[in-house]
Amino acid sequence: MVPLSACGASPAAQTGTTTLRFMQNKPEVVDYFNQVIKDFEALNPDIRVVQDFNEGNFVPGLVRNDPPDVVTRGFAQATADFVKKGIFADLSDMPVAKTIDPKMQELVNSWGQYNGTETSALPFSLAAAGVIYNRDIFEAQGVSVPTTWDGFVAACEKFKAAGIAPIYGTYKDPWTLAQGMFDYASGGALDVGEFFTKLYAKGARITSDAPESFANSFGPALPRMLQLASFSQNGAASKNYADGNAAFAKGQAAMYLQGPWALSQLVAANKNIRLGSFPLPVTNNPEDTKARVNVDMALSITRNTPNMAAAQRFVNYLLEPSVVNTYNEKNAAFSPLKDAPAVSNPQISGLNAAVQEARYFQGAVTYFPPSVPVNNYIQSFVYSKNGEQFLAALDDEWRRVAERTAV
Amino acid sequence: MTTTSRVAQTAPPAEPNSPASAAGTVRSRSRIDPTYYWMVVPVLALFAFFITLPALVGVFFSLTNYAGYGDWKFIGLMNYVNIFKDPAVLQSYIFTFVFALTTTVVVNIVALAIALGLNAKIKWRTGIRTVFFIPMVLSALIVSFVFNYLFSNTLPVLAERFGVTPLATSILANENLAWLAIVLVTVWQAAPGATIIYLAGLQSVPSEVYEAADLDGAGSFRQFLSLTLPLIMGYLVINVILGFKGFLGTYEIIVGLTGGGPGMATQSVAMRIFSGFTGGDYSYQMANAVIYFLITLLISVIQLRLIQRRGVSL
Numbered sequence: 001m002v003p004l005s006a007c008g009a010s011p012a013a014q015t016g017t018t019t020l021r022f023m024q025n026k027p028e029v030v031d032y033f034n035q036v037i038k039d040f041e042a043l044n045p046d047i048r049v050v051q052d053f054n055e056g057n058f059v060p061g062l063v064r065n066d067p068p069d070v071v072t073r074g075f076a077q078a079t080a081d082f083v084k085k086g087i088f089a090d091l092s093d094m095p096v097a098k099t100i101d102p103k104m105q106e107l108v109n110s111w112g113q114y115n116g117t118e119t120s121a122l123p124f125s126l127a128a129a130g131v132i133y134n135r136d137i138f139e140a141q142g143v144s145v146p147t148t149w150d151g152f153v154a155a156c157e158k159f160k161a162a163g164i165a166p167i168y169g170t171y172k173d174p175w176t177l178a179q180g181m182f183d184y185a186s187g188g189a190l191d192v193g194e195f196f197t198k199l200y201a202k203g204a205r206i207t208s209d210a211p212e213s214f215a216n217s218f219g220p221a222l223p224r225m226l227q228l229a230s231f232s233q234n235g236a237a238s239k240n241y242a243d244g245n246a247a248f249a250k251g252q253a254a255m256y257l258q259g260p261w262a263l264s265q266l267v268a269a270n271k272n273i274r275l276g277s278f279p280l281p282v283t284n285n286p287e288d289t290k291a292r293v294n295v296d297m298a299l300s301i302t303r304n305t306p307n308m309a310a311a312q313r314f315v316n317y318l319l320e321p322s323v324v325n326t327y328n329e330k331n332a333a334f335s336p337l338k339d340a341p342a343v344s345n346p347q348i349s350g351l352n353a354a355v356q357e358a359r360y361f362q363g364a365v366t367y368f369p370p371s372v373p374v375n376n377y378i379q380s381f382v383y384s385k386n387g388e389q390f391l392a393a394l395d396d397e398w399r400r401v402a403e404r405t406a407v
Numbered sequence: 408m409t410t411t412s413r414v415a416q417t418a419p420p421a422e423p424n425s426p427a428s429a430a431g432t433v434r435s436r437s438r439i440d441p442t443y444y445w446m447v448v449p450v451l452a453l454f455a456f457f458i459t460l461p462a463l464v465g466v467f468f469s470l471t472n473y474a475g476y477g478d479w480k481f482i483g484l485m486n487y488v489n490i491f492k493d494p495a496v497l498q499s500y501i502f503t504f505v506f507a508l509t510t511t512v513v514v515n516i517v518a519l520a521i522a523l524g525l526n527a528k529i530k531w532r533t534g535i536r537t538v539f540f541i542p543m544v545l546s547a548l549i550v551s552f553v554f555n556y557l558f559s560n561t562l563p564v565l566a567e568r569f570g571v572t573p574l575a576t577s578i579l580a581n582e583n584l585a586w587l588a589i590v591l592v593t594v595w596q597a598a599p600g601a602t603i604i605y606l607a608g609l610q611s612v613p614s615e616v617y618e619a620a621d622l623d624g625a626g627s628f629r630q631f632l633s634l635t636l637p638l639i640m641g642y643l644v645i646n647v648i649l650g651f652k653g654f655l656g657t658y659e660i661i662v663g664l665t666g667g668g669p670g671m672a673t674q675s676v677a678m679r680i681f682s683g684f685t686g687g688d689y690s691y692q693m694a695n696a697v698i699y700f701l702i703t704l705l706i707s708v709i710q711l712r713l714i715q716r717r718g719v720s721l
Contacts, residue, residue: 081687172559172580174668237580237669238559371688373495373671380670383582397495404489404691405472 016046018310021068023052023061025297032327040317047310062087069305070314072124075295076366080111083120088300092119094312096319103358104336107295110193110362121298122319123336125328128277128351128360129179129259129292132266135274137164137254145278145350147286149224156231159254167228168253169236170244171382174375180257182378183292183363185224188282190217196367204402208395215391222387224282228257229382237383249273259292260332263347278350279359291354292363296333369405372397462700469693475684486694496695499674506586506675507654510593514650515643518598522605523631543599551663554592555579558664582672585665589673593660597653601646608642609635648710655703 024033030053037049052068061067067087073079082088091097097105097119104123114120138144141162146152156166170176186192198212208215229236233253248256249269256262257280266273279291299318301311318324321337328335332348334355342356343349354360368374374394381390469486473479490496525536542550559577566574578584612635620630636643658677661667667674676699683692 171669172577174666235563235576238563238577240559369687370685371682371691373667373674373682376668376671376674379668380582380672383580383669400489400493401688404486405474405687 017048018046018307019048019050020070020307020310020314021052022049022070022314023055023058023068024072025053025055025074026072027053029327029331032330036318036323036327040314043317044313047313049314065304067302067304069302069307069311071300071302072297073121073300075108075111075121075123075298076362077111077369079121079298083114084112086114087302088114088120089303089305089308090114090118090120091122091299091301091315092117094122094315096316097122099319099338100336101338101340104295107293107362108298110197121295121300122315123295123297124299124318124324125295125297125331126334126336126355127260127294127296127332128279128334128348128355129294130184130277130279130351130354132248132256132258132262132275132277132347134248134251134254135276137251138276141254143254145276146281147289148281148284150284152281153227155254160231165233165253166231167233167255167257168239168244168248169229169232170239170241171232171237171379172240172243174379176241176244176258177382178365178375178378179259179292179363181225181228181382182221183365184257184280185228185282186218186221186364187290187292187361188280188288189221189224192361192364192367196364199398204399206395206399206402208392213391214394214398215388218391218394219387221282222381222390225382226385245269260348263332275347276350277348279354288359289354290359290361291351293334293355293360294362294366369401371401371405465693466697468690469697471690473690474687475689479690486691487698489691490695490698495671495674496679498671499676499679502586502673503655503657503676506590506657507651510590510597510654510657511647511650513590513594514597514601515646517594518601518646519605519643521598521602522609523635525602526606526609539602540599542596543603545596547596548659548663550596551592551660554588554595555664558588579665580669582669585669585673589657589661589664592664593654593657596660597650601650604642604646605639608639612638644714648714651710652703652707655706 022033022037030051033051033053037051041048055073058067058071058073062082071088073082100122104126105119107126108121108123109119133145137159141158141164143155143158146155159166195212195217199206202210202212206213210216239247244256244258245262245265246269247253249266251270251273256266260277263275266275279289281289283289299315301308301315305311319337321335321340324337325335325340327333328340329343329345332345334340334343334348334351342352365374365378372394377390377393377397380393381387384390468479470481470483471479472482472485521539525532525539529535558579563575563577566572578588616634616638617630620634625633656677657675658681661673661675661678665673667678676695680692680696680699683689683695
């Protein structure tokens, strides 16, 4: 609000400068983008950029037919719905689109393209999640980073024998089970993206005995989940995410099934902790090991913006290596550019190979429509250990939601 | 009271029993003072605009497939039909009613016991009364976060130390027991309000009836059953009705304690309805809300009939 009114009052606004509204989805990086905008404005004196970090304004802006010109959003189901409604402009002709790693672009496109061919968003930041581990505990026990499921199980047994909890579980927050053991185990055991493409194509006609059903596809992932659960500390059911961060930072477990968002919290709790990450191996073939990724920020221009030329110049600037690579380096994330340098941050460098070789998947839970309380079903399964009931419930719930949203 | 006394102070020469003329307006006795309309009409307008109108809009959208944004079209009663086929919704209804019934019974037993104790001539009665009323002042959400901590951290540690293994993991993590924790916290929060009503009732019972009962040789339990309980029956009915209705809409204590979990074990109807706003399920949960409204309306009508039969008025 304040920058907006300030800009209206400034003399520059009367001498024909274009004002762009830039909405970004991560309030914690406002300062970085303020600096980026300052540099951009110095190079482009005819454009002013106003940053809005309140993502909640996006839908009301659409309703008022006054959306921001340039938007970043986390790319998953909700943003894909906007793409399907044609909210965003086609960026495929922009030269900068060619600098993006096509495999990362595919992560965005896999959610569906407007008119079948348009590029509605360019990835800006990719978050890769795996197993966060405590390097000190690994070294003290003489354990090296496992590359196969058997190696992983052996490492867990070794920690257990030494009286160390192999994995810190925070079952009280269902989302941690969902993004952790459920996404990791299912992402390693099957092609999640293909599964959901087929499932969405099937619509409301899905039954439990169809080959596309959860019951017939997710079975192999469940024993892995239960084994991961058995390696958690006692009383994991009473711990939430905040408890987990505090305890893991104190060295109360060797591994933690969390993504890069937890790293800054862990370091805040214990600045001497030495952390690393590796993708969870779910099979015994190291080549199959995949990391869970999500497009944390994707850049879009709204289709009806009156300032298309200025918006494209801003997007071009944001995707210059010095801007996009610096951002991702600072925020423990991966740059989408083809020729981005390898990540040197030791906390996430263990995921480098998987990301560079595109051995990654988007988490299964991100494909669910928000009206399916999938996290709660996962929590139920971890407690009851009844896999058949769990998958049947997912199939039923999916069919009911598809039925009522299809009409 | 205040009007007449103010008139007496400011305008002594006026006729003492017609304050209206003292205020400078002259009108006939049969006309109703417009002040009353000024009190009622704005509230009525606000109520209609902020409660009735949105409710009607909700009913309207329950007949569509509106997701909260974007395009929509009429789909008739499909949402209602689908709700009756949805076991998750049915489960939330069962949970809510079992919870409301249990909580109402427990709250009233506890509150009546506390009221009897606080009504007796005990030492430091005022101080103890104050202590018992504190839970009513605290926000339910804060109370439930505090209890959440106690259940998840303090209680398991104590249980482990004293070897009570069933309690060594948080009962909030147990699908079969979590609802009891919610009942406990709700009772802790709701009992003081009911206690106040019971105290008022107990103080309205004249002491002579007890003296007479003493002379007839009735013991204290007999006195309670045959004298106290019938004499405060009206208060009991009010407590049961207000309590039951309130507990049917339970929301924030569950959010603070379990968030509807573990699994789906403690999802109340209100939580399911609210999930429609974030879940793109707006019209479907609106239909759920309409059904729930009709059910609570029915219960209220039945309760009102019961009250009228007992000659109590709210």
